[in-house]
Amino acid sequence: MNTKTLQKLDICPQQYESMIFNLYSNWCESVATDNKEFQKILASSAVNRWFLMELAKCETEFHLLTDRYVGSNVTPLDFNNCHRDCVYKLNNIRPTALLKEIKKIPKGIPVLTALNAN
Template identity: 30%
Template sequence: MKKQVLSILQVNNDQYEQIVLDLYFKWCLSKSKNDKTLQKVLTCIPLFNWWYKQLQNLERKFVYEGIAFVNHINPETALDFYHSTTKDIMKLFSKPLIQHAYKQ
């Protein structure tokens, strides 16, 4: 599925990783109280793994809805569509994993 996401977005693997990390950083910012908790949340591997699985679920929807547009939309429009499809990631929260991160 990642290959399809890359194809729709018209990006390479490094560019995709940057998009994902930027999104994760924004998500972590929204779940943190201060710089110290932000650092803890950012570096919590179990939390990132959970978050990335949630993102992959949203990316399935992106691929399902966007596969027909491969090579028919420009990269900026594809990225806007990706962000609108994955925006619900900001509403998700794993209380046990956030608490685990805070205790690190």
């Protein structure tokens, strides 16, 4: 956890952890097709590692954009808005290979396709 981020956003570590969990949970929900798949994605350590790595990139961008404004008239609300804009990009990316592994259809379950539907 980056103390610079906590200071800029004017939040405590618990609030930061809660914010990150909410981001992750919402992202997992956006890529899942049902509740069972959501739970698998949420529990995947590989997906979580990927998400945190991408989040770190977003936060690096946040700091590059805001470091020059520390100590000026920029408020924590301004920093929060910038942080939100930086991490919003996470909603547009997916680790396709990791998600494919989770979304595999178990053997023995018939798959309905246009070819075998009568």
